[in-house]
Amino acid sequence: MEFKKKGGKIAGCLCAYTPVEILEAAGMASIGLCGTSQETIPDAERVLPKTICPLIKSTYGFALTKKCPYTYFSDIIIGETTCDGKKKMYELLGEIKDVHILHLPQGKDVPYAKKMWYEECVRMKEALEEKFGITITDEALRNAVKKRNYARKLMCELYAMQKAEPPMMKGIDMMLSIQKETFAMSVDDYIADMEKLIADAKKAYLEEGERPVSADAKRILLTGCPSGGLIEKVVMTIESLGGVVVCRNDCSGERSQSFLIDENAENILEAISDRYLKIDCSVMTPNTGRYEDTLNMIEKYKVDGVIDIVLTGCHTFNIETHTMSKVMKENDIPYMKLETDYALADKGQIDTRIGAFIEML
Amino acid sequence: MEFKKKGGKIAGCLCAYTPVEILEAAGMASIGLCGTSQETIPDAERVLPKTICPLIKSTYGFALTKKCPYTYFSDIIIGETTCDGKKKMYELLGEIKDVHILHLPQGKDVPYAKKMWYEECVRMKEALEEKFGITITDEALRNAVKKRNYARKLMCELYAMQKAEPPMMKGIDMMLSIQKETFAMSVDDYIADMEKLIADAKKAYLEEGERPVSADAKRILLTGCPSGGLIEKVVMTIESLGGVVVCRNDCSGERSQSFLIDENAENILEAISDRYLKIDCSVMTPNTGRYEDTLNMIEKYKVDGVIDIVLTGCHTFNIETHTMSKVMKENDIPYMKLETDYALADKGQIDTRIGAFIEML
Numbered sequence: 180m181e182f183k184k185k186g187g188k189i190a191g192c193l194c195a196y197t198p199v200e201i202l203e204a205a206g207m208a209s210i211g212l213c214g215t216s217q218e219t220i221p222d223a224e225r226v227l228p229k230t231i232c233p234l235i236k237s238t239y240g241f242a243l244t245k246k247c248p249y250t251y252f253s254d255i256i257i258g259e260t261t262c263d264g265k266k267k268m269y270e271l272l273g274e275i276k277d278v279h280i281l282h283l284p285q286g287k288d289v290p291y292a293k294k295m296w297y298e299e300c301v302r303m304k305e306a307l308e309e310k311f312g313i314t315i316t317d318e319a320l321r322n323a324v325k326k327r328n329y330a331r332k333l334m335c336e337l338y339a340m341q342k343a344e345p346p347m348m349k350g351i352d353m354m355l356s357i358q359k360e361t362f363a364m365s366v367d368d369y370i371a372d373m374e375k376l377i378a379d380a381k382k383a384y385l386e387e388g389e390r391p392v393s394a395d396a397k398r399i400l401l402t403g404c405p406s407g408g409l410i411e412k413v414v415m416t417i418e419s420l421g422g423v424v425v426c427r428n429d430c431s432g433e434r435s436q437s438f439l440i441d442e443n444a445e446n447i448l449e450a451i452s453d454r455y456l457k458i459d460c461s462v463m464t465p466n467t468g469r470y471e472d473t474l475n476m477i478e479k480y481k482v483d484g485v486i487d488i489v490l491t492g493c494h495t496f497n498i499e500t501h502t503m504s505k506v507m508k509e510n511d512i513p514y515m516k517l518e519t520d521y522a523l524a525d526k527g528q529i530d531t532r533i534g535a536f537i538e539m540l
Numbered sequence: 541m542e543f544k545k546k547g548g549k550i551a552g553c554l555c556a557y558t559p560v561e562i563l564e565a566a567g568m569a570s571i572g573l574c575g576t577s578q579e580t581i582p583d584a585e586r587v588l589p590k591t592i593c594p595l596i597k598s599t600y601g602f603a604l605t606k607k608c609p610y611t612y613f614s615d616i617i618i619g620e621t622t623c624d625g626k627k628k629m630y631e632l633l634g635e636i637k638d639v640h641i642l643h644l645p646q647g648k649d650v651p652y653a654k655k656m657w658y659e660e661c662v663r664m665k666e667a668l669e670e671k672f673g674i675t676i677t678d679e680a681l682r683n684a685v686k687k688r689n690y691a692r693k694l695m696c697e698l699y700a701m702q703k704a705e706p707p708m709m710k711g712i713d714m715m716l717s718i719q720k721e722t723f724a725m726s727v728d729d730y731i732a733d734m735e736k737l738i739a740d741a742k743k744a745y746l747e748e749g750e751r752p753v754s755a756d757a758k759r760i761l762l763t764g765c766p767s768g769g770l771i772e773k774v775v776m777t778i779e780s781l782g783g784v785v786v787c788r789n790d791c792s793g794e795r796s797q798s799f800l801i802d803e804n805a806e807n808i809l810e811a812i813s814d815r816y817l818k819i820d821c822s823v824m825t826p827n828t829g830r831y832e833d834t835l836n837m838i839e840k841y842k843v844d845g846v847i848d849i850v851l852t853g854c855h856t857f858n859i860e861t862h863t864m865s866k867v868m869k870e871n872d873i874p875y876m877k878l879e880t881d882y883a884l885a886d887k888g889q890i891d892t893r894i895g896a897f898i899e900m901l
Contacts, residue, residue: 228858230591260646263624266825267859280825282650285621285643291659298652464627464641494853497589498628 182208182364183252188311191253191276193238194261195430195458196283198300200327200440200451202257203366204319205307210249211361212256214238215408217521219246226271231264232492233408233521239268242275249362250276255310257303259283261462262495279306286464287456300452320447324440326366333373334436340380341425342480345392347384350399350424351414352391357431358407396423397540398481402473402503403488403496405430408521413488416530422537426480428473429488430460461495469499470506477512483540484513486533491520513540543569543725544613549672552614552637554599555622556791556819557644559661561688561801561812563618564727565680566668571610572722573617575599576769578882580607587632592625593853594769594882600629603636610723611637616671618664620644622823623856640667647825648817661813681808685801687727692797694734699794701741702786703841706753708745711760711785712775713752718792719768757784758901759842763834763864764849764857766791769882774849777891783898787841789834790849791821822856830860831867838873844901845874847894852881874901 183189190202191212199209214237223240241247250256258269259281269278281299284292304315334357340347356376363369383389399422406413406429414424426433438457444450459468473485485507489497500516507514515536519525544550551563552573560570575598584601602608611617619630620642630639642660645653665676695718701708717737724730744750760783767774767790775785787794799818805811820829834846846868850858861877868875876897880886 226862228855228861230853230858231855260825263823263855264859266646267822267856270826271859271862280647282646285627285646286641289643290663291656295652295656302651461628462624464621465631492591492855494589494592494624494855495628497591498625498632500589501587501632 180248180252187364188254189249189252191250191256193257193265194259195435196259196261196455196460197257197281198303198451198455200320200323201300201304201307201315201448203323203327204315205311205313206319207254207307208364210253210364212238212241212247212250212253213361213405213407214241214247215358215410215521216241217408217523219244220521227268230492231268232262232404232490234405234490235264235268235492237408237521239272242272255279255307257281261460262493264492277310279303283462284456285462288465293453293456296456297449297452300448300455304448317447320451321442323366324442324447324451326370328439328442330366330370330373331436331439333370333377335433337373337377338426338433338436340377340384343384344481345390345394345396346398346423346425347380347391349391349418351410351418354406354410354414354424358410392423393421395421397421397483397537398423398425399537400424400426400428400473400476400480400482400485401488402428402432402469402485403500404490404493406488407431408490409488409519412519412521412523412526412529413486413517413533416533417486417537420530420534420537422484422533422540425482426476428469428476430458433476434459434472461493461499466499470503473503474506474510474512477510482512484515484536486536487514487516489516489518491518541609541613548725549615550610550613552611552617554618554626555620556796557620557622557816557821558618558642559664559812559816561681561684562661562665562668562676562809564684564688565676566672566674567680568615568668569725571614571725573599573602573608573611573614574722574766574768575602575608576719576771576882577602578769578884580605581882588629591853592629593623593765593851595766595851596625596629596853598769598882600633603633616640616668618642622821623854625853638671640664644823645817646823649826654814654817657817658810658813661809661816665809678808681812682803684727685803685808685812687731689800689803691727691731691734692800694731694738695797696794698734698738699787699797701738701745704745705842706751706755706757707759707784707786708741708752710752710779712771712779715767715771715775715785719771753784756782758782758844758898759784759786760898761785761787761789761834761837761841761843761846762849763789763793763830763846764861765851765854767849768792769851770849770880773880773882773884773887773890774847774878774894777894778847778898781891781895781898783845783894783901786843787837789830789837791819794837795820795833822854822860827860831864834864835867835871838871843873845876845897847897848875848877850877850879852879 188207202209219240223236563570580601584597
C-alpha cells in the first residue's frame with residue numbers, strides 16, 4: 180500500500196522464465212504471484228476445472244477473490260505459455276487483470292528458439308513502454324542485470340551452504356526465507372535480506388558451532404513441480420521424520436539461479452533473453468538436461484534419496500517421472516514419486532510414504 | 541502389408557495440424573494413428589500417468605503393444621507440440637518409433653507465427669528428404685494440394701448434407717465412414733470412397749425418399765475434443781435417445797475442412813503452411829474463433845443443442861468450456877459439457893445425462 184501510494188508500480192510474475200530485469204529496468208517491483216494456498220481453490224473451481232493443478236487454481240483464486248494484495252495491486256501480470264493449464268488460465272485471468280503473455284518456444288533446440296524468445300523479450304519491453312508511457316534504456320537494463328546477477332550469486336551461496344555435513348540450515352527454514360523474498364518490493368531489499376540470512380547462518384554454524392540439522396539426517400533432493408505450496412505438507416514432514424532437504428532441482432533451485440547474464444554484452448536485452456532460455460523445465464521438449472542436472476546435484480550435495488514432486492494435474496512433470504525414475508534406478512539412487520495437491524485429504528498417506536522412504540535410506 | 545511389400549511408405553499422423561500434402565508429395569500414405577480404443581490403455585498406463593487423456597494413452601498403447609498394424613508399419617510418425625500430454629508422450633514414443641516433431645506456435649496472433657510455422661514445414665520436408673533419400677518437388681506438392689483440396693471439398697459436401705431436415709444420414713454412420721477413411725492408403729482411394737458415400741446417400745434421400753433420421757430428432761452439434769473414441773459411447777447414445785449429430789466443430793469438423801490451399805501460389809509450401817495455421821484448436825491462445833464458429837454452425841445447421849466433449853485430462857478444452865458455456869447461455873442455446881474417457885465405468889451416468897438433455901430440448 181505504502182509502495183503504491185508513492186507511485187510504485189507492481190508487476191506480478193508467475194514463472195522463472197519471466198525476465199524480471201526488464202520489469203526492474205522499467206522501475207517496477209517484480210513480485211511472485213504463484214498461488215501456494217488451498218484457501219482460494221474452492222473459489223477458483225467455480226470457474227476452472229477441478230483437474231488442473233493446485234498452483235494454477237490457487238493463483239487464479241487469489242485474483243478472483245481479491246484476497247492477495249499483491250495480485251490486487253499488480254499493475255500488470257506477466258503470464259507465459261508454459262503449460263496448458265497456465266496458458267488457458269491466463270485467458271480467464273485476462274478478464275480480471277491486465278495480463279501480458281510471453282510465448283515460449285516448445286523446445287530449446289529448434290533453430291529459431293533463441294531468435295523467437297528474443298523477439299518475445301522485445302515485445303514485452305515495448306508493451307511495458309507503451310502501457311506506462313516510459314522508455315526502458317539499455318543503461319537501466321544493464322543496471323538491473325548487475326543487481327540480479329549479484330542477487331543470484333547470493334542465492335547460489337545460500338544453496339551451497341547445504342553441502343556442509345550436516346547442512347547449515349533446515350530445508351524448511353531456507354525455503355520459507357526464499358519464498359518470503361519473492362514478495363520483496365525491490366532487489367536492494369532482497370539483496371540485504373539474503374546477505375543477512377547467509378551471514379547469520381554461517382556465523383551460527385561456523386563460529387558458534389550451532390547444528391540446526393542432525394548429523395544423521397537423510398539428505399533429500401527435491402525435484403519436479405514447484406514446491407512452494409507444499410512446504411508444510413511435504414518439507415516439514417520430511418524434516419520431522421529424519422530427513423533434511425539439502426537441495427532442489429526445480430525452477431527456483433540452484434541450477435536456475437546459477438545462470439548469470441553477461442553484463443558487458445553489446446546487446447544487453449539479447450543477453451537477458453539468452454539467459455532465460457537455459458532454464459530446464461518439463462514444458463520444453465526434449466528436456467533431458469533435467470536428468471543430467473539431478474545426477475550432478477546428487478553428487479555435489481551427497482544426496483541419499485530423491486523425491487520427485489508432481490502437483491496433481493501437471494502432465495509434463497508427471498510424464499517425466501517415467502524417465503526420471505529409470506535414470507535414478509540405473510544409478511542406484513533411491514527415488515520416490517509424490518503426486519499431491521495443497522489439500523490435506525491425503526496428508527496421512529503422504530506422511531506414511533515419506534516416513535517409509537526415509538527409513539529405507 | 542500388401543502396400544508395404546510393394547515398397548509403400550507409411551507416415552503416421554496424429555493431428556489436424558499435420559500438413560499431409562508434404563507427406564503425400566513424398567509418395568507416402570498419411571494414416572491417422574489417434575487411438576480410439578480402451579483396449580491398449582491399461583498397457584499404456586504402465587508407462588504414462590493415468591491422468592492424461594485416453595486418446596494419448598490409447599495411441600501410445602498401440603505403439604507399445606504393437607497391436608495396431610498401421611502404427612507398427614509406420615516408417616515415420618509425425619508428432620506435434622499441441623497439448624502437454626502429446627508433447628511429452630512423443631518423447632517416450634520416440635524410444636519405440638522414429639518420430640519427427642512439428643513445433644506449433646502457442647498462438648496464431650503473434651507476429652512471427654506464420655513465419656515460424658513455415659519454417660517448421662520446411663524442416664519437416666527436409667527431414668523426410670534426408671531420411672528417405674528423396675527430393676520433394678514443388679510439382680509434387682502442387683499435385684498433392686490439388687488432390688487434398690478436392691478431397692476437402694468432398695468432405696464439406698458430405699457435412700452439408702446434414703443441413704437437410706431431417707438430415708440425410710445418421711451422425712454415427714457419417715462419423716464411422718469418415719473414421720474409416722483416415723486409414724485410406726491413398727488420397728485417390730479416399731476420394732473414390734467419399735464420392736460413392738455422398739452419391740449413395742443423396743440418391744437414397746433425394747430419389748428414393750429414404751429418411752434414415754426421424755423428422756423430430758433433436759439436432760445436436762458436437763464440439764470440443766476429438767470424438768473418434770466416443771462414437772459408440774456418446775454418439776450412438778445420442779442417436780438412440782432421440783437425437784441426431786448434425787455437425788461437429790472439432791479438428792475434423794466442417795470448419796477445418798473448409799480451409800483450402802491456393803493451388804497457384806508462387807511458394808506452394810508457404811501456401812500449405814498458411815492453411816494449417818487457420819485451424820482453431822484450444823491449444824492456441826487465444827482461441828476465440830472457436831466460439832464464433834460454433835454460433836455460425838448452430839445457425840447453419842439449425843442446431844437444437846450443443847454437447848461439448850472433454851476427454852478426461854484435456855486441460856485446454858476443459859478450461860475453454862467455461863467460456864463456451866457462457867457464450868451459449870448468452871445466446872440461449874442449450875448446452876451440456878460431457879467429460880468422459882473411453883472406459884465404460886461411467887456409461888450409465890452418461891446415458892442418463894444425454895437422455896435428460898435431449899428430453900429437455
